[in-house]
Amino acid sequence: MKKHSGMRPQDIVVLLDIIAKGGSHWMMKDIAQEANISASEVSESLHRSYVAGLIDKSKKKVMRHALFEFLTHGLRYVFPQEPGAIVRGVPTAFSAPPLNNMIMSNEKLVWPYAKGTERGQSVEPLYPTVVEAALRNPNLHELLALVDALRVGRIRERELASIELEKRIMNGR
Template sequence: MQLKPQDFLVALKLVAWGDQRWTYARLAQELGLSASEAHACVKRGLQAGLLAQNYQALDSAQAALAVQEPTAIYRVARQKRSRVAATSSQVAQGQLATADNPVRPHSKQLAEFALHGARYAFAADKTPSTIGVPTSHSAPAFAGVFAPGSEDYVWPHPNGTVRGVGVEPLHPSVPFAAMQDARLYEMLALFDAIRVGRARERGMALERLQALIDPAAPKKVKGPMYG
């Protein structure tokens, strides 16, 4: 099994969606992929450890139902109807959104790959100055973060609005996918900052991208520590 750039793109899209319910058809549509390719990406993501099977929410619902139903025979007869009612109620309240999703991002391992492996697995190719969609530190999410005069980077695209050094995107569908989802756009631009940015830009991108993918990760302590 060889991990492909679109597999990483799919994993980042699932991070961007968070606990939203999704379908393979929607995943494919918003990323500019075919449905069969979306399925293949998820399969490879599972094999690589970037994604994980999503059992936790359903297991919790089943455990709660088992406690509520006192008699085994009665439970068998009523379990299916009760489970549907409980699941529908929880989904309506946004408490069980992920139960309908087959997989979820493996936050820790995906963050580790994004920060320390992906830039080597999917190295960036630069092109001459061109018109395109801003990426890296030039993306809209980072307006005002870096000093004026920094060289702009763009994904070459005929409908782009900015001229800058061209950076071949992670996957050809990236400019389209980024325009559909601001959170995904931010993560893809951060990834490009890691791939092509200067030291300061890479440092900021590493910190921000980890916070987006794995919010539970320990934060680095800045400055000296004293006993």
């Protein structure tokens, strides 16, 4: 049996990609292709998530309550992030849906991306391939933006992100 050496950022991306599918049937190669993560990395990620109690033994069903609890209470300590320099990129956190409709701010937070259309403070994504995966899948983009709001947001942004994540993770919306 492989040793569990702790969660990695791509593990969150893989789990959120599964959630974003909304119960659709998927295979590891689908996740690998969509998230631009190698199939072997996806396999190792699912194993780490199983050992951590975030996915069931079949590695097909996300343990939604455990994932929600980890995201809302532990993520910002395990994968912290602070906004950086002004760059061109893709909106995230409270600058992206759904929070951009709830929070009025002159600040913009973006994932650095040369083809991006917005300028704002840079937020390093959980995994380098996240930006293109999010651009192809609006549901995944929303989940990742909410997770970033938990990582970099102030109390109000984190509270709103938690409410929206609960709707999407716990209620399958």
